Amino acid sequence: MVNKLNQDLISSLIANNSKVLDIGCGNGDLLLHLEKTKNINGQGIEISPKGVQESVSKGLSVIQGDADIDLINFPNNAFDIVILSHTLQATHKPKEVLTEMLRIGKKCIISIPNFGYWKYRFQMLFLGIMPITKTLSEPWYSTPNIHLCTIKDFINLCEILNISINGAFRNTTYSIKKINKPNRYINNLLSIEGIFVLSNNIK
């Protein structure tokens, strides 16, 4: 359900026939979905050999690469859309990755697992353990997620980096809601995921 909502929203934000880069494309499900629904010209980067193999076996164009290292190779405005779906939290340098993706994509779509979600807070506060849920399923010692943040944190980072957010959404696990007032406490508490649309100002 969470994934389906995320896919549908991202798809609705993309124009037909766009040139799309999906950074951290996993097994390529999102790219495949976008190829089918939006006839995109898709390209993926994925760090795990298994993910690359699965993606390429589906007929997708995917390279084995690392968001922290390989984005610098792409030229400015190389893609209409750059997607970073549930990947930012696994990068070593989230700030640099964000800046790079804004350089190479005319429009960027970022989704992050929201660490401010009440279930995570509950587990920390009452159980005293690092949260484990369906979305963040790995225990602390083996998780690739080294830079987790909340919806509020992300909005703050955009302010620091002078990035204007053109659209913000939250996933309540039942539906996607538009975030109209970024500072509302409830956005952070009741959403498992935040999805943001950013665009660059590179001519």
Added chain:
Amino acid sequence: MGPNKILDTNKYFIICSNVLGGCMGTTGPSSINEQKNVQYAMNFPVFTIKDMVNLQLALIDNLEIEQLFSVIGGSLGGMQVLEWAASYPEKIYSAIPIATSYRHSAQNIAFHEVGRQAIMNDPNWQLGNYYNEKQKPRHGLSVARMIAHITYLSEGAFQKKFGRDMQSKVLSWGFDADFQVESYLRHQGTSFVDRFDANSYLYITRAMDYFDLTGPYNGELSSAFKNTKCKFLIISFTSDWLFPSSESLAIVKALNKTAADISFIEVNSDKGHDSFLLEVTDFYQILTGFISGAARKKGL
């Protein structure tokens, strides 16, 4: 390649021509120079990878093919694939260079040089004019092949295949092939001699040494691909130390600079450079997926 295989002859028309300078069909040093009624031998002109591709282009022009759906090749074949993509991008829809490089490395040139010296120092080589002699430079060519064969495998592959296994239970206390690996290499060398021409070996290894796609572009590989619109699938193998993954990665990086449509994967295999000729499951699965995906996009 074959009916219902990855390169499906039921679905595709597959062109596989002999290499320029070889000895299996296309003109090479062992061919007769009709003006002089004698083999070309060392009078055959030194040729390049681009010459090989130009010849293939002439072939497809002659077959009246406007665009190839795909060009695929490993090692020397991969160099030809890259040359196609750089020189005739409009002529190909997709390119699959495997276990290859955009230029021959110093180490690879070094290995080739040792192989060539083995041939040219064989007294039967006779400056290349051995075609009408009883004795051919068999030893030289055989040693060249033995050296090359080592580079096609990996340390792990050798260890796994032979270890220190012996031919017999007792040592010869001499220089016979005591170890199975020795006997294997000797066999590889001598069986190669029966099907390959020593002069062709000199010329073809030279063509690989001279290959450098960055040559005309001041070392900037991405310039070689700036007009390329084709889909790429680049594959390297973890244990390939002859054409290591770093070579493929340099190509990936250059293609990313042009925002080309590209897939790259380093396939896990302990079989060294030879992996591209062997049945490696992951490799087969990737090839199948890429080809069917490209066919879907091309509307085939």
